[in-house]
Amino acid sequence: MALHTLRSRGQAIRLGFLLSSMVAIGGFHWIVYVAQNFGDMPLPVAVGLLLLYCLVAAPQMVAFLVIGEWLRFPVERFPLVVRPLFWAALYVALEYLAHFVKIFPENLGNTLIAFLSIAQVAAIGGVPLLTFLPLFFGGAVYYARKAGPRAAAIPLAASVALIVGAQLWGAHERKVVAAVPSETLNVGFIQHNMDDAEKQFAQSSKRDVMSILVGKLLAKTKELAVRKPRPDLILWAETAYPMLFPTVSSGSLNAGGFADGYANLVSETVKAVGVPVLFGGYTNDLSHDFNAGILLSAQGSVAGRYLKQVLLVFGEYFPFDDWFPSLKNINPMMGDFGRGPGPVPVPFEWRGGKLLLGVNICYEAILPEYMRGYLKNGSRVLVNLTKDSWFGDTFEPWQHFQLSELRAVELRVPLVRATNTGLSGVVATTGEVHVLSEPFHEAYETVPVSVPLIPRPTLYALLGEWFAQACVALSIGLGFWARRKKL
Numbered sequence: 001m002a003l004h005t006l007r008s009r010g011q012a013i014r015l016g017f018l019l020s021s022m023v024a025i026g027g028f029h030w031i032v033y034v035a036q037n038f039g040d041m042p043l044p045v046a047v048g049l050l051l052l053y054c055l056v057a058a059p060q061m062v063a064f065l066v067i068g069e070w071l072r073f074p075v076e077r078f079p080l081v082v083r084p085l086f087w088a089a090l091y092v093a094l095e096y097l098a099h100f101v102k103i104f105p106e107n108l109g110n111t112l113i114a115f116l117s118i119a120q121v122a123a124i125g126g127v128p129l130l131t132f133l134p135l136f137f138g139g140a141v142y143y144a145r146k147a148g149p150r151a152a153a154i155p156l157a158a159s160v161a162l163i164v165g166a167q168l169w170g171a172h173e174r175k176v177v178a179a180v181p182s183e184t185l186n187v188g189f190i191q192h193n194m195d196d197a198e199k200q201f202a203q204s205s206k207r208d209v210m211s212i213l214v215g216k217l218l219a220k221t222k223e224l225a226v227r228k229p230r231p232d233l234i235l236w237a238e239t240a241y242p243m244l245f246p247t248v249s250s251g252s253l254n255a256g257g258f259a260d261g262y263a264n265l266v267s268e269t270v271k272a273v274g275v276p277v278l279f280g281g282y283t284n285d286l287s288h289d290f291n292a293g294i295l296l297s298a299q300g301s302v303a304g305r306y307l308k309q310v311l312l313v314f315g316e317y318f319p320f321d322d323w324f325p326s327l328k329n330i331n332p333m334m335g336d337f338g339r340g341p342g343p344v345p346v347p348f349e350w351r352g353g354k355l356l357l358g359v360n361i362c363y364e365a366i367l368p369e370y371m372r373g374y375l376k377n378g379s380r381v382l383v384n385l386t387k388d389s390w391f392g393d394t395f396e397p398w399q400h401f402q403l404s405e406l407r408a409v410e411l412r413v414p415l416v417r418a419t420n421t422g423l424s425g426v427v428a429t430t431g432e433v434h435v436l437s438e439p440f441h442e443a444y445e446t447v448p449v450s451v452p453l454i455p456r457p458t459l460y461a462l463l464g465e466w467f468a469q470a471c472v473a474l475s476i477g478l479g480f481w482a483r484r485k486k487l
Contacts, residue, residue, distance in 0.1 A: 001142060003068040003087075012069040016062030017055065024050065024057035028104070030394035037199075038315065038390050059101060060094040067094075067479075074482035080147060081154045082478070084139025090475040091135055092128045096468035103313060105366065106403055107131050113405050116431050117170030118163065122409045123458040125467030126368055130406075132471070133163055174430045177412060182450045185350070185381065187416055188224040188231030188275070189436055190240075191424045191443040192216050196389055197242030210243065214262050217241075217279075218269045220444050225273035231446045232350060235418035236279035238291070238361050238387040241266065245281040245294055247302045271300030276348065280361065280385040283307070288338025291316060293359040293385050295346055304347055306359035307340025310370060315390075343373030355451070358382040358413070365404040365415070368465070375411045375461050380451050382407060382415045388439070389421040397423050397439045405431060412456045414449050429456075 006012050024031075031053055035046035067090065075083055099105035109130025113119045121129050137159040144152035194200075194216070200209040221234055245263050270277050276298050283292045283305060290307040297303040308316075316337045345356035358374030358381065365371065365384040374382060384404060388397040401423045408415040408427040415427040422439035426449055437443035459466075 003065065003072045004146075006065070006069050006072075009066065009069055012065040013062065016065040019061040019065075020056070020058040021054035023061070024054040027106070027399070028053060028057060030391045030396045033392045033394060034315075034390055037392065038196075056102070058098075060091065060098040063094045063098070064091050071479055071482055075478075077482065078478070080143055080151055081158070084136055084143055084155045084159070086475065086478045086482075087139045088132050088135035089471040090479070092132050092468055093472040093475045095131060096128055096465060096472065106399075108134070110403055110406065113402060113409075113431060115167075117168075117174060118166045119406065119409055119431055120170030120173045121166045122406045123173070123412065123460055126410055126460045126465055127406055128465065128468035128471065132467070133159075133166060137163060177430050177456060180412075180429070180456050181453045183351075183453060185355070185449045185451050186229045186232045186446050187426070187449050188221075188234040188446040189418050189424045189443060190217060190220045190224065190234065190236055191419060191422060191437045191441070192220065192237075192240070193421050193440060193442045194389075195421075196387070197239070201242075206243075210262050213240075213242070214266065218266065221269065221275070221277060222273055224444060224446055225275045227446060229446055229448065231275055233348065234275055234277045235383065235385070235416070236277065237418050237420035237424075238280035238293075238385040239282070240279045240420060241281035241294075243282060244284055244289070245292075247283050247294060247305055267296060267300035269300075270296045270298070274298045276303070278346075278348075278357070278359065278383065278385075280387070285338070289336070290338050290340060291361055292340075293346065293361060293383070295348065295357075295359075297349065303349065306344065306346050306361070308337070308361040308364065309340040309342050310364045310367060311337055311339060312363050343370055343377060343379075345374060345377050345379045356380060360384050362386045365407060365417070366400070368407065368410060368460075371407045372411065372461060372464055375413060375455065380413055380455060381449065382411070382413055384415060384417040386417060386419040387421075388419050388423075393440060397421070401425075401435075405433065410458065410460045412452065412458055412461070414451060416449055 002015060029050065031050045032046045035041045035049050036043060075086055078086065095107055107127045109127040112130045119130065140152060140155040140159040144156050194213060197209055197213060217236055217240060224231055224234055246260060276296060278293060278295045281292055281294050283290050283294065292308065293306040294302060295304040343358065346359045347354040348357050356378045358379030360371065360382065371382065388400060391397065404415060405427050408429055409431045412429045414429055418424050422437045422441060423435055424437045424443055425433060425435040426447055427433050428450065429452065434447060436445050436447060
């Protein structure tokens with residue numbers, strides 16, 4: 001409707017940026033909090049950063065309106081059944097292409113996780129297919145309103161049939177997936193509900209902060225280890241150990257000083273309780289520090305590590321700082337981390353064999369193609385270590401969790417999530433969520449996680465973003481055809 005009421009290309013651009021601003025302010029107003037509390041920026045600068053983000057929050061909406069204004073009349077020459085198909089495919093294509101330049105690649109289709117049976121089609125075409133369904137239906141409704149229900153009967157019936165078919169197929173698929181042979185991994189979560197250690201270091205001595213933080217984590221680890229069911233693995237959140245952890249066997253340098261003492265204390269405690277612990281911390285090599293996931297065996301030794309590969313801009317690195325090192329001086333609070341080798345699973349000794357854990361950190365869990373790499377490399381469980389206290393008491397933790405949920409559906413492997421302040425929980429292979437914690441509450445629990453013996457292969461796992469790429473090809477083909485088609 002908006003496209004067919006535009007008067008000019010300039011109006012299309014203005015409307016596109018208005019929609020992008022609505023996405024930014026409505027969905028990402030927590031940027032102000034992060035800029036103030038993590039970037040140490042004054043309020044006017046933080047608000048200015050949010051306003052700048054308004055220009056890039058939803059480039060697909062700007063592009064859709066600009067391209068749509070150019071094609072709206074030629075597209076009307078198509079048979080009516082093709083028109084809503086074209087508009088839905090065009091938006092999906094632009095949403096897919098936009099993720100290459102966006103910081104936060106959220107899609108309209110993520111919201112359909114609320115309709116769990118329909119959401120199962122993500123196993124076929126990923127989130128883009130979920131975006132397509134309501135857009136195709138909305139386009140059909142528009143043409144039914146414009147040309148009459150009888151004229152638009154075919155696209156309207158087709159769009160309804162797709163949604164109803166997705167619901168029925170998804171309900172059946174959930175039963176089939178739930179019956180896949182599996183084994184139970186008991187995972188213990190420790191959500192200690194403590195603020196960022198970096199902030200605490202600025203207010204107190206590192207030794208005092210480490211004593212409180214490590215003491216609390218180890219006390220709860222001992223407590224969980226003697227509870228029933230006994231955990232097979234205990235998780236601490238991202239950077240729960242907020243200093244360099246010496247992992248000599250993995251090629252890391254020694255941390256040095258009193259940090260080695262705390263690392264020894266952690267290792268000795270894990271050895272005493274006899275339960276492996278996977279936690280977020282820092283490691284290094286000769287040139288970089290890394291945000292890492294570190295696995296300690298039941299004997300307290302380093303059994304493996306994962307180095308974060310996808311870093312968060314302005315938090316863990318400054319753009320172009322490799323080319324212009326002086327940029328790092330603009331804000332010394334920002335991190336300067338190295339990048340790991342990618343989605344390489346961490347082997348976990350379990351029941352006489354090795355269970356490959358797809359350990360990922362924070363932001364990486366919302367990236368479908370990156371997470372797909374874990375399944376291709378043999379992971380049977382996705383383990384997300386996150387620190388969401390950056391974002392304060394906003395809805396970002398819920399938003400972050402929602403953007404991660406569909407990975408379990410797409411790949412048919414469970415997603416286990418451990419955070420410092422919430423949300424911590426488990427997403428089953430069918431998308432059901434077992435949330436253990438509310439934000440800013442302590443939570444300590446051992447939860448059974450159903451791990452498929454052999455993950456059920458999905459079309460998405462095999463072909464990736466094939467549906468979005470098909471929409472790109474379809475919209476380009478139909479777009480050129482529309483421009484060349486004579487009246």
